[in-house]
Amino acid sequence: MLEASLSGVLKTVLIVLLVYFGLKIFFRFFGPLILKWFMKKMGQKFEKQFNQQFGGAQRPPEKNGKVTIDKKPKGNKESNKNVGEYIDYEEID
Numbered sequence: 001m002l003e004a005s006l007s008g009v010l011k012t013v014l015i016v017l018l019v020y021f022g023l024k025i026f027f028r029f030f031g032p033l034i035l036k037w038f039m040k041k042m043g044q045k046f047e048k049q050f051n052q053q054f055g056g057a058q059r060p061p062e063k064n065g066k067v068t069i070d071k072k073p074k075g076n077k078e079s080n081k082n083v084g085e086y087i088d089y090e091e092i093d
Contacts, residue, residue: 027034
């Protein structure tokens, strides 16, 4: 029967800790770059799928130099001064 020696157990624990901290440091520095690359690829995939399904974005071409400004109509906001009756109250101890 095989017995575990103390040095073997310590080597195993040390290797596991080194791998854990190594991966932690690696992903701290390169994780954001990997995530950006992954998100860009997923965005391209979704855009391709959308274009296949809906035939792409069909927007009317805009004319250069034409400016359109939509204004809100002026609302007559008059405050109602006669809102109600003022009731005076007195605190009771």
